[in-house]
Amino acid sequence: MHRRIVALLAGTAVALTACGGVQGGSAARDAAGFPTKPVELTVPSSAGGSSDLIGRAVARAVEKPLGTSVPVVNKPGANGAVGGKEVLGSSPDGHRLVMLFKSLMSITPLAVDDPDAIRFDQMTVVAPLTVEDYVLVVPAASPHRTVADLVGAGRLSYGTTGAGTGSQLAQALLFGAAKVDATDVPFDGGAPTITALLGSQVDAAVIQIAEAAPQVDAGALRPLAVFSEARIPFLKDVPTAKELGYDVVVDQRRFLAAPAGLAPEALATLQKAVATAQQDPRYTEFLEKNYISPWTDPADQVIPHLEAAKKGYADVIAASGITFKES
Amino acid sequence: MDVIGPALAGFSVAFEPANLLYCLLGVTLGMLVGVLPGLGPAATIAVLLPITYTIEPASAIIMLAGIFYGAQYGGTITSVLLRLPGEASTVVTAIDGYQMARNGRAGAALGIAAIGSFIGGTVAILGLTFLAPLVAGAALSFGPPEYTALAVLGILLVTTLGGGSVRASLLAAAIGLLLATVGRDPIVATERFTFGSDELADGIDFVVVAMGLFGIGEILFNLEQHRGTNPKPPPIGRAWPSRQDWRDARAAVGRGSVVGFVLGVLPGGGATMSSLVAYAVEKRRAKDPSRFGKGAIEGVAGPETANNAAATSSFIPLLTLGIPANGTMAIMFGALLLHGITPGPLLIGQHPDVFWGVIDSMYVGNLLLLIMSVPLIGIFVRVLAVRTAILAPLTVLITMIGVYTVRMSVFDMLAVAVFGVLGYLMKKVGLEPGPLVLAFVLGTLLETSFRQSMRIFHGDLAGFAGRPISGVLLGAVVVIVVVAALRRRSHRKTVDNDVLAVPGPTKEP
Known part of the structure; x- marks a missing residue:
């Protein structure tokens, strides 16, 4: 136990030094070594x-x-x-x-x-x-069960993980192709997007599979489509956007x-x-x-x-x- | 759901000797990094993450959680003694806490903060144990429109800070809001007021603004005040609150616990809002509100209790929903993932040992922190006995190191100096830094959530009134403003309180 603590403290010291952004400018350059x-x-x-x-x-x-x-x-x-x-x-x-x-x-x-x-x-x-692949999800409470439901619902707002992200691009292309009156609501990253989605603040959002997985497993979010070339093993029942007739592949x-x-x-x-x-x-x-x-x-x-x-x-x-x- | 059984089982995890040790290690480290403003718990946890790879997940999270809430205890110390608030949630403490220290009551301020933190923390852990799933659901009903309303309320409350006039506070708050617009636009990511500099692309860091305006500004002001003379350090006084102090602060601690627990659950800005609300509540309830800003013990007890309770309850969204509520929680989220545990709605069921072990360790950690605080406060208050000629440069050094550690940026060190000069000028003309700093923090929240809301409402402003929580909050804002305006009108006939009370630079006692 004692040795573990010593190791821990030593590790802390090393890590702290590393954190200081050590920049060896004049270190001997030896390509072979x-x-x-x-x-x-x-x-x-x-x-x-x-x-x-x-x-x-x-x-x-x-x-x-x-x-x-x-x-x-x-x-x-x-x-x-x-x-x-x-x-x-x-x-x-x-x-x-x-x-x-x-x-x-x-x-x-x-x-x-x-x-x-x-x-x-x-x-x-x-x-x-x-x-990493992206998935289109809606809250479990949403009436929409398929992409066709969603784009057929009329005006909607969708969450993105920020401007200039794959999340924004995938949805802009999907909803653009479906000619839906959809407004993007950018959030600062995946976590706030999921929070908004869980609270049904937005109708849908595209997030990364890893971020969606625990919520999908718990039944809190429902996946509607993935944006990969082929189906994803973890979500094998979820169609790709391509299968649905939208040529949107984003990762x-x-x-x-x-x-x-x-x-x-x-x-x-x-x-x-x-x-x-x-x-x-x-x-x-x-x-x-x-x-x-x-x-x-x-x-x-x-x-x-x-x-x-x-x-x-x-x-x-x-x-x-x-x-x-x-x- | 049966809570008691698994919660008790969690104690067997928390009381494992190794875990007790990790808890102690965590809270001690936390307290230390809390003392160094700037080097916050988030950075510390990130640094320590690699060395937790080899230990049990529950132990790792117990230690990392200890760092987080331990830092809340430590953060008070520099706020009170040196007027250096390292986090947004301790800005409020710096106002009355620092004045208490100047009056020789640093020990009382730190003592009541420690006791309040302990009580607030414990109340929040009890809440976490019994109410977590319930409150977590409520947090989800807070969307962008609700945050907009909350931010408006917050900005209204910053005008109650300190002892200055409403007009001066509003002016300072307006500058804060303006500064918050520097950096990339939160919605479309276009750069604003950055002058092409990458350093400004993400806006100005809170730590830079707060430590410049408060810490450096104060030093510059004191230098001028005491030019040529050798200022006497303030008396140190007793190292612990008196019976009377406790009687004065008792109710504030109770109210702060509740406010902190409730607001802490809200992802983003919960802890800051809770300290602000707690302060406003205390000032409103006080028989003599003019004591606030001059060292009112309730002005320390309420917010300090609240921010600690909020720190604890910010674990609720992470542990029950898998949503990190703030930057530190995001790293905890990562820590769990690297340990092969996915935080999410299923965490309680899949890893009850981690869930309850961590929560139960917080009872232990809070107690350890209170015990550690007793001797430490006695030592820390002695800092005040150090001559200004030594303490001032030392404070600048701490500030610079702290600012640098936030994102390893030399630019930020220059920026903090600029804000120091601004803080000095503000003090000269009687503007308080508190409203500026907090409006700066809330400004980003306000702008982002307002613009998100407008998109959700498809451009229809009436949407705010159509939602119960945002409608009620905004209604409250309107009522407060109208009542205050009417009251001022009736006052104006006798004494024009607010306007005439604009203090010049407050004379130090």
């Missing part, structure tokens, strides 16, 4: 969100194969831009990584003007990580990135470690339990995927004639 110090993983959002959880699960799994500690640093701000830019603007020695996500690169630019947004040429993609993907110009040796070391980490049973169990799938493409396919998605979304938005960018 990478890593020479802890590898810091920046999660560009506050602690507790899904980004943070996945970041922590990866960090926990990658420490052993990498042979160094991987402290997670939360650097929220501007929907990920603050943390992202800070890491991508730092020295490309492999000791600072950032977890970025698809909506920031492929959806947000379509909704919000930002001349200063993160660009692909600023980053080296280290590894694709995860795919959230996350990947690890380092500043552009990362040395190939360091990149190889990192990629090998992440690949091993992705086989860690605790990591795979965490993903499974939270309905997250691994993103299995090779790392060099990440940027093409994101670019194609951005163009695809822009085309659908233009074709459907909806206004996605608001003022």
